[in-house]
Amino acid sequence: MYTSILVPLDGSSHAEKALTVAAQLARGTGVTLHLMTVAEFPPDNIGLFTGGTAEPFSEEDREKLAAGMKDEARKIIDQARGAVDLEGIEVEEVVRQGRPAECINEAAESLGVDAIIMGSRGVSDMRGMVFGSVSHKVSHTAGCTVITVT
Template sequence: MYKTLVVPVDGSIHAERALAVAAELARSGGATLHLLNVPESAPDNIGILVGGSTEPMSEVEREKLAEGMRKAGQQVIDKAKAAVDLAGIEVKELVRQGKPGERIIEAAEELNADAIVMGSRGMSDLRGMVVGSVSHRVSHTAGCSVITVT
């Protein structure tokens, strides 16, 4: 049934539950799981937020920040992989930066995914209530099936 599943992971219990469901779907149908973490990009004027300079970040500073975010994203993926039995399942890993909803949909399109399997809520529950959840946005705009796990 499903051959390519995108599973966004963010370190939340909901994402872990979604990965467990995706693993069962993959196991029963021989699908490949694409684990995706999307650390949000920092604003160019982050110095103001942390009490530093009002000047935009230099390219070197921006690259250091991006590398740190990639490493943190990989750690989230590693933690998710350790929490769920993925034996016998082909698993690929992606870390993309930007707005999570947009990057999840882009990855699904690029991979020609059959479905996105994601948690109903992530690490930013309060923010989700204020500006709309990522899962809500993805489920209403994705070009493939979206399985939301609570």
Template sequence: MFQSILVPVDGSAHAEKALEVAAQLATPPARLYLINVQQPPNDIGLLVGGSGMPVSEEVIQKLVKEREDDARKILDKAYAAVKLDGLQVEEMIAKGRPAEAIVAEAEALQVEAIVMGSRGMSDLKGMVIGSVSHRVGHTAHCTVITVN
């Protein structure tokens, strides 16, 4: 059905189910792109217990490394959860606002579809300010399939 699909993964059950659906929709030797978006904190100084004043480069690099490690664990969990035999899989870690990063990557890769969970790890925040899947569905220029 599809030869190129972007699948955002965030460690949630909905994201894993979306990856299962994407694997079913992909016609081998289709390419699946797994993306995890790490959103930087609003105020890194407050995050580390400070007053919002500038923090050292060492502290910033430590936080960046922790986020990359978190993303790696999430991507590894997705691989372990779903059988992806016969599919070409590429993974990426993006930084920024999730919806914008997902749409930008989909456009850059010129994928045919985005398959994503209807809810991710931030359910409460999504209910208050609008879900990532909702924003992606309204701004992407390709097919967007949301999975419950």
């Protein structure tokens, strides 16, 4: 049925449930799971980011913040690996930086996955209510099957 599945992770319980479902589908079938996290872009202005007044944000500071965000993204993958039994399943890791829905769709296309299995809600429920959830955007724009898990 599937040969390759992308599982976006954000540290939420819904993402962990999605990984559990993906692992059940993959177990014993030779399916490759691509565990993905997206580190969003660092803000352009550190003052506004911290709730203060607008102050210049140097490129060096921006690069340090981006590196820290990528480290946090990798920790999310490690946390998911510890929470779900992936023994006997081929697993690859993908860390991208950018807008989550766009990065997920780009990764799905570049990896040639058959399906994306993701949580219906992430860690930013309030933002999702205002701007639209990542899973909603992905399900309407992906070029492959999208399975959302609640």
